[in-house]
Ligand code: NDP
């Protein structure tokens with residue numbers, strides 16, 4: 643079996659090849675930056691592939707996304723049609739994401755930005771916030787990541803609501819579904835967490851209309867994809883006070899350009915797409931297991947639905 647690996651950095655591609663080579667003895671693992679024989683490649687393991695890269699492989703059996711999202715694969719306008727796409731998911735990713743969501747929701751809930759601003763002025767500023775039980779938080783997306791994040795917030799005592807495309811049941815979480823359930827989900831939300839996939843339906847969903855439906859002074863955490871957010875609408879909502887604070891892990895352009903105003907905005911916390919970044923050894927184990935299973939059985943449980951977009 644021949645696998646071609648692509649990450650934008652040639653060095654990282656080589657590291658992943660070496661690591662997958664160790665986990666898949668007898669398989670040929672090559673970097674997509676310099677494939678010897680495109681006709682031999684049966685699997686592509688990719689993060690943000692270049693347009694046309696995967697179309698060079700006539701014998702491609704499956705594409706593996708090095709990550710949970712597949713938007714970066716579907717962005718390839720020359721993508722071969724009907725080649726299955728395998729997501730990389732697992733407990734490691736959900737654990738990392740629940741840590742990130744708990745950290746940033748608690749930070750907004752306990753008003754840490756104001757506490758730190760007071761410390762900078764040596765001010766003893768005893769900010770009293772409502773208990774978590776009276777703080778309404780909302781999680782957009784109740785898939786692998788959103789479900790565990792919502793359960794974590796419910797476990798901390800928050801009044802937790804979740805929103806998905808289809809009706810879901812998550813213990814401790816009030817679930818809302820579809821377009822009909824969207825307004826009821828947003829109403830009164832004080833801390834909003836976005837964990838939706840990026841699709842034609844969800845692109846630009848974090849916009850002025852959504853911000854205006856939240857409680858005044860709400861906080862927004864975007865840990866999904868940059869194009870979910872209409873950047874200028876956030877800047878305007880922060881200026882008007884409709885939104886008090888935002889934590890952003892993902893951006894329209896990554897890495898976020900060094901002159902981007904988000905870096906220095908006093909109401910925005912920037913993290914560099916690390917909410918749940920897979921490390922190569924863990925991701926490699928999951929990917930190698932998926933490749934072996936796909937080769938043996940022709941399918942795996944973690945197949946994405948390209949038509950649906952996630
Ligand atoms: P899943 O595919 O498991 O879940 C997606 C969820 O979103 C489902 O609950 C789905 O509803 C819901 N959904 C999809 N479309 C809509 C819609 N139009 N309206 C309402 N709900 C919708 O995804 P994951 O939880 O694994 O990952 C979510 C995203 O997180 C990824 O696509 C990726 O972009 C991002 N991510 C970010 C990381 C980071 O480090 N910042 C790391 C990993 C992922 P239903 O249940 O009805 O299908």
Ligand code: OXD
Nearest residue numbers: 708709710711918919
């Ligand atoms: C992912 C990511 O999709 O890291 O897994 O963003």
